[in-house]
Amino acid sequence: xxxxxxxxxxxxxxxxxxxxxxxxxxxxxxxxxxxxxxxxxxxxxxxxxxxxxxxxxxxxxxxxxxxxxxxxxxxxxxxxxxxxxxxxxxxxxxxxxxxxxxxxxxxxxxxxxxxxxxxxxxxxxxxxxxxxxxxxxxxxxxxxxxxxxxxxxxxxxxxxxxxxxxxxxxxxxxxxxxxxxxxxxxxxxxxxxxxxxxxxxxxxxxxxxxxxxxxxxxxxxxxxxxxxxxxxxxxxxxxxxxxxxxxxxxxxxxxxxxxxxxxxxxxxxxxxxxxxxxxxxxxxxxxxxxxxxxxxxxxxxxxxxxxxxxxxxxxxxxxxxxxxxxxxxxxxxxxxxxxxxxxxxxxxxxxxxxxxxxxxxxxxxxxxxxxxxxxxxxxxxxxxxxxxxxxxxxxxxxxxxxxxxxxxxxxxxxxxxxxxxxxxxxxxxxxxxxxxxxxxxxxxxxxxxxxxxxxxxxxxxxxxxxxxxxxxxxxxxxxxxxxxxxxxxxxxxxxxxxxx
Amino acid sequence: xxxxxxxxxxxxxxxxxxxxxxxxxxxxxxxxxxxxxxxxxxxxxxxxxxxxxxxxxxxxxxxxxxxxxxxxxxxxxxxxxxxxxxxxxxxxxxxxxxxxxxxxxxxxxxxxxxxxxxxxxxxxxxxxxxxxxxxxxxxxxxxxxxxxxxxxxxxxxxxxxxxxxxxxxxxxxxxxxxxxxxxxxxxxxxxxxxxxxxxxxxxxxx
Amino acid sequence: xxxxxxxxxxxxxxxxxxxxxxxxxxxxxxxxxxxxxxxxxxxxxxxxxxxxxxxxxxxxxxxxxxxxxxxxxxxxxx
Numbered sequence: 001x002x003x004x005x006x007x008x009x010x011x012x013x014x015x016x017x018x019x020x021x022x023x024x025x026x027x028x029x030x031x032x033x034x035x036x037x038x039x040x041x042x043x044x045x046x047x048x049x050x051x052x053x054x055x056x057x058x059x060x061x062x063x064x065x066x067x068x069x070x071x072x073x074x075x076x077x078x079x080x081x082x083x084x085x086x087x088x089x090x091x092x093x094x095x096x097x098x099x100x101x102x103x104x105x106x107x108x109x110x111x112x113x114x115x116x117x118x119x120x121x122x123x124x125x126x127x128x129x130x131x132x133x134x135x136x137x138x139x140x141x142x143x144x145x146x147x148x149x150x151x152x153x154x155x156x157x158x159x160x161x162x163x164x165x166x167x168x169x170x171x172x173x174x175x176x177x178x179x180x181x182x183x184x185x186x187x188x189x190x191x192x193x194x195x196x197x198x199x200x201x202x203x204x205x206x207x208x209x210x211x212x213x214x215x216x217x218x219x220x221x222x223x224x225x226x227x228x229x230x231x232x233x234x235x236x237x238x239x240x241x242x243x244x245x246x247x248x249x250x251x252x253x254x255x256x257x258x259x260x261x262x263x264x265x266x267x268x269x270x271x272x273x274x275x276x277x278x279x280x281x282x283x284x285x286x287x288x289x290x291x292x293x294x295x296x297x298x299x300x301x302x303x304x305x306x307x308x309x310x311x312x313x314x315x316x317x318x319x320x321x322x323x324x325x326x327x328x329x330x331x332x333x334x335x336x337x338x339x340x341x342x343x344x345x346x347x348x349x350x351x352x353x354x355x356x357x358x359x360x361x362x363x364x365x366x367x368x369x370x371x372x373x374x375x376x377x378x379x380x381x382x383x384x385x386x387x388x389x390x391x392x393x394x395x396x397x398x399x400x401x402x403x404x405x406x407x408x409x410x411x412x413x414x415x416x417x418x419x420x421x422x423x424x425x426x427x428x429x430x431x432x433x434x435x436x437x438x439x440x441x442x443x444x445x446x447x448x449x450x451x452x453x454x455x456x457x458x459x460x461x462x463x464x465x466x467x468x469x470x471x472x473x474x475x476x477x478x479x480x481x482x483x484x485x486x487x488x489x490x491x492x493x494x495x496x497x498x499x500x
Numbered sequence: 501x502x503x504x505x506x507x508x509x510x511x512x513x514x515x516x517x518x519x520x521x522x523x524x525x526x527x528x529x530x531x532x533x534x535x536x537x538x539x540x541x542x543x544x545x546x547x548x549x550x551x552x553x554x555x556x557x558x559x560x561x562x563x564x565x566x567x568x569x570x571x572x573x574x575x576x577x578x579x580x581x582x583x584x585x586x587x588x589x590x591x592x593x594x595x596x597x598x599x600x601x602x603x604x605x606x607x608x609x610x611x612x613x614x615x616x617x618x619x620x621x622x623x624x625x626x627x628x629x630x631x632x633x634x635x636x637x638x639x640x641x642x643x644x645x646x647x648x649x650x651x652x653x654x655x656x657x658x659x660x661x662x663x664x665x666x667x668x669x670x671x672x673x674x675x676x677x678x679x680x681x682x683x684x685x686x687x688x689x690x691x692x693x694x695x696x697x698x699x700x701x702x703x704x705x706x
Numbered sequence: 707x708x709x710x711x712x713x714x715x716x717x718x719x720x721x722x723x724x725x726x727x728x729x730x731x732x733x734x735x736x737x738x739x740x741x742x743x744x745x746x747x748x749x750x751x752x753x754x755x756x757x758x759x760x761x762x763x764x765x766x767x768x769x770x771x772x773x774x775x776x777x778x779x780x781x782x783x784x
Contacts, residue, residue, distance in 0.1 A: 007752025046609070049633070049643045061651040061675060078647040085564015085643075115748070151561030152601045180504060187747040188507070197511045204515065212523065213601060220596025222531045224604045229522040237515070253748055256757040262745035270510065277518030286574030286581075287604060288591045293526055329760040359579050363570055363608040389760055402762040434608065437583040441611050442637050449609075450641070483763050506731060513724040 009117070014393040016119035017110050020126035022394055022478060024106030025387055027134050029471045031098025034141075036464050038091035043460050045084045047453040055079045081145040089144045089156040096154065096234065097165065098137045100375060103383040104242040105130070105172060108195045110390050111249060112176060115192045116183035122175055129171035136164030152213050152223070154231040162210045169203040176200070190265045194245025197273065201237040205230055221288045229280035235374060236276030240342075243382040244272070244311060247339045250382075250389060251318055254332045255325050260317035264310050272307040275300045282353040285362060301353035304346055312343040330405045334385030337413060341377035345370065360435060365449065365456075366427025369420050376463075377416045384412070384470065391474065397482030404473045408466045415462030422459060426452025530593045536699055545697055549598055549689075556689025559682045561601060563645065569613045570605035571693070585619075586612040588696045588704040595695050610642055617694040624664070626687040627679055632669045648683035651675050 044051045054076035080086070113120045120126070140161030143149070148158040157165065176199040180192070209230035212218050218226065252259050259265055281289070281297025319336065326333050348370055352361055361367060388405065392398050399405060430449050433439045476482060535544040549557070560566075573587035581587060591614055596602055620626065625636065631649055633642040649663065654676050661684075662676040671677050679687070698704045749755045 005752060006750035010750075010752060045643060047641060049641050053644060053646070061653065078644070080563070080647045083563055083643055083645070083647070085567055086562075088567050089564055147562040149562060149564065150601055151564065151566055151603070153566070153606065185747065187744050189744065189747050193507060196507065200508070200511050201515055208519065208523070217600050218527055219531050219533060219593075220599040220602045221593040221604070222527050223599075223602040224596075225526050226523055227602070229518070233518075249748060252745070253753070254758060254760045256749075256753075256755055256759065258742075258745035258749070258755060262741040270514070273511070273514035274517075277514060278522060280522055283606060284604070286578035286590075287572050288593045288595060289526065290529060290593075293522065296521060325758060328762060328765060329758065330762055331760045355578065362579070363606065367606065399763040402764055405762060434584070435580045437580060437585070441584075442639055446641055447639055509724070513720075517720075 010114070011393070013113050013117065013119050014110070014390075015396075016123070017113050018394045020120065020123050020130060021106045021110050021390065023127055023130045024102050024109065025391065025474065026478065027130065028099050028102035028106060028383075029467075029474055031094050031102060031137065032467055033471055035091055035094030035099055036460075036467050038087050038094055040457065040460050040464060042084060042087045042091050043453070043457040045087065047450050047457065049084070052082050053078055055082065080147055086145050086147065086149065089149045089151075090141050092154070093137070093144065093156055094141060095375070097140075097157075098134075100239060100379060100383065102130075102133065103380075103387070104198070104239060105133075107246055107383060107386045107390065108176075108199060108242055109172075110386075110394075111191055111195050111246065112179050115185060115189050115195075115249070116179055117185045118179070118182055121179055121182060125171055125175050129168045129175070132164055132168035132171070136161050136168060139164060150214055152227055154234055155209055155213060155227070159210065159214045162206075162214065166203065166207055166210065169206060173199050173203045189249070190259075190262065190269060191245040191249040193266075193269050194241040194248070197269075198238050198241040198245070201233070201241075205233050205237060224284055224287065225281060225289060225293060228283040232280040232283065233277055236279060237273070239375065239379045240272065240276065241269075243338065243379045244268075244342065246382055246386050247315065247335055247342075250331060250335050250386060251315060251339070254329050254335075254389070255319070255322045257318060257322065260314050260320075264314045268307045268310040268314065271303075271310070275303040275307065279304065279349075279353075282358070285353070285355060285358045298353045298355070302350050304350050308343055308346040308350075312339075315339045330399070330402075330409070331385045331389040333409055334381045334388065334412075337409075338378050338380075338382035338385060341373060341381065345373040345378055348373065360431035361427060362431075364427040364431040364434070365423045365452065366431060369423030369427055372416065372423065373420050376412075377420065381412065381416075384408070387474070391477050392482065395477045395480065395482060397477065397480060397484050400473060400476045400482050404469050408470045408473070411462050411466030411469065415459045415466060418459035418462070419456055422452045422455035426455075533594050533597050535597070536594065538697075545699060546595055546598060546695065549692060552685050552688040553692040554689075555681075556685035556687070556692075557599070557603075559648070559686040560603065560689060563648075565613075566603050566605045567607055568609035568642065569603075569611070570608055571603045571612065571614045572605070573612065573614050573695075581612060584611075587615050589698065589702045591695060592699060592702045594699055594701065613690070613693055614695055615693060617691040618696050621691045623687050623691060626690055627661075627663055627683065628665065630683065630686070631663055631665065631677065635665070635667065635669065645683070648680055648686065649677050650680050651677055 041052055056074045057077040057079070059075050059077065109120070109126060136157075140157035143158040143161055144156055149156045150158060155162070176196060180196055185192075209226055212226045213223050213230075217223060248259060248265055278300030279297055281293050282301045285294055285298070287294070315336075326336060351357055352367070352370060388399065426449050429452070430445060433445045433448060439445055535546065535548075537543075538545055571591075573581045573589070573591045575590040576582050582590075595614075596604075627649075629636045629642075630645045632644050632646070633640040634644075646669075651671050652659075652675065654674055658676050659678050662678050665671075665677065696704070746755065753759055
């Protein structure tokens with residue numbers, strides 16, 4: 001029996017996503033906290049290398065030399081799993097796959113159900129994929145800490161973990177195609193293109209890269225280009241489409257106004273798909289590769305200006321006259337912050353592909369700043385915004401506290417702002433000093449960058465506060481401790497109709 | 501279904517295009533590079549790696565050295581690498597045919613290591629540096645890799661490869677610090693890193 | 707080497723052809739005509755155009771009455 005009204009239908013569809021999407025969000029937040037921990041420690045280690053290098057263990061040498069354990073109690077011993085290199089890899093993978101990808105899947109699943117206008121099909125498949133996904137990440141991080149990292153950036157997970165993740169992802173892709181095939185909508189809204197494309201591209205990308213680098217490795221510098229073809233496409237063909245797609249849905253929906261130019265959004269999509277996928281080579285400018293590969297990537301990186309400007313104009317024109325809403329809507333705040341960052345970070349990215357800037361910025365903290373600009377200021381903020389919108393609709397209650405939301409927002413916004421400033425300025429200083437061969441590496445350059453690294457750690461503390469606050473708030477929601485006063489929450493006026 | 505088919509053709513086409521261009525074409529072009537035989541001294545370049553050095557490269561991978569060190573020298577017009585004395589020429593694809601995985605790296609918190617075996621070929625220096633970087637390189641922020649070393653009681657004469665260290669890192673009297681197999685392999689790998697020789701596609705003056 | 711260029715050239719031609727086909731198809735199928743309906747497809751009677759759908763918890767909806775959305779689209783729905 002079809003539900004009686006549009007609103008009831010929507011509430012019904014939202015509720016059908018409840019278990020799988022909350023599962024993905026919950027695990028995303030778990031990995032966010034884990035990843036934040038790795039990040040903070042890694043960051044501190046970079047300016048203070050003796051930080052957390054030892055763990056309490058029995059003193060084996062004395063023990064072997066004939067002492068008894070009692071006589072030689074536990075003392076602090078150096079251990080490998082605490083080393084910078086392993087923590088840094090764990091951080092990247094925990095946030096990229098654990099946090100960002102889980103959040104992306106959760107948001108993508110919900111958007112698909114809404115936009116296809118069908119209740120979630122095969123929820124068990126989605127949840128099973130989620131469980132596998134989490135196992136894969138846990139196994140992978142344990143592997144990295146144990147010293148089995150592949151040392152290929154963005155693909156550090158040892159092959160056995162990558163396999164589990166690949167299977168989980170393939171399940172999601174199959175689900176997405178099935179879901180799309182059974183859609184009830186008359187029109188395929190542009191967000192659906194983005195989400196579907198991302199669900200389709202990523203497993204393929206992941207499988208290809210793992211096979212060519214780990215299972216049947218190609219030769220040295222071909223690996224490098226495969227590595228960066230993959231590394232950049234994780235951003236370009238996975239996170240970006242989900243983030244932009246979500247913004248194309250959320251902004252109009254929250255302010256109650258259709259997207260300014262639907263035509264532009266279609267242009268934006270195809271130019272993104274076309275140009276972004278060729279960007280990878282710009283990580284290897286000056287590297288041991290034929291000039292044409294690099295040049296093609298530089299051209300594509302500069303061409304990225306087209307989809308970016310198109311999207312920026314479109315979002316801006318949609319928002320025009322509605323910026324006042326930023327004061328009232330948590331979702332909008334996070335998403336508009338993210339969408340603006342997307343414009344800035346993408347233009348920055350295009351400029352970094354230009355040889356004269358790349359000469360200086362390559363191999364410095366500038367690049368790290370850029371990466372956080374993209375993955376945090378853009379993507380993570382958009383995901384936060386989506387979660388603020390979606391979670392109440394799944395849980396049937398409102399967020400507990402406006403104060404906590406504000407705290408989260410400002411901690412995140414200031415934190416990432418300071419982090420980007422510290423890394424960008426620090427990176428430029430580092431790059432300019434490196435370019436002057438008279439500057440001594442250890443004597444001058446290392447001490448010069450140190451204060452910026454300390455600054456980055458401090459900004460990380462701000463971000464961590466935001467994460468803890470948000471995770472706590474999320475747990476309250478899942479425990480059904482959200483607000484309920486005043487009858488059915490306003491965004492779900494027909495709750496009563498849905499509940500039998 | 502018409503629409504779905506067309507959408508998927510679009511997704512597929514954009515993706516396969518970049519795959520052909522950035523993955524397959526480079527692979528076909530130089531994925532099958534071989535060593536170059538230098539006729540003068542009958543040497544293959546780059547030289548094959550010893551078993552120990554090969555194992556060392558795995559230690560290098562496991563401990564995340566790539567997050568702070570690159571192994572690529574850019575040409576003079578694309579950076580300061582040559583000016584800093586990190587090599588005699590730019591590196592080219594052939595330099596990496598033995599690398600699994602590749603260690604090109606993206607970050608220079610520490611110096612480039614393409615030719616570290618040429619700059620610094622003292623095994624003892626490397627052990628000391630890995631054990632406590634700041635003792636040989638004042639102000640270094642490189643992490644100490646003390647866990648690649650082992651403390652043991654001196655039985656009879658001290659071991660020949662025991663580290664000569666003083667100060668707070670020194671072991672208690674009667675004990676000594678020796679490298680583990682991993683540390684030995686890593687240092688063997690580091691001193692093997694030497695790409696100073698010319699290749700036909702990369703003469704040393706570039 | 708030659709193979710690489712062949713593949714590159716081939717992929718470019720193939721890709722261009724696909725792009726043109728896609729454009730022709732899109733134009734024929736009326737993808738470029740009904741943009742207004744497309745962009746409005748995410749609204750319906752339950753959440754119509756002009757209706758914001760998100761506020762801070764506990765915030766009175768009447769606050770939104772002063773927002774430009776309201777001003778443009780007339781009085782709040784009951």
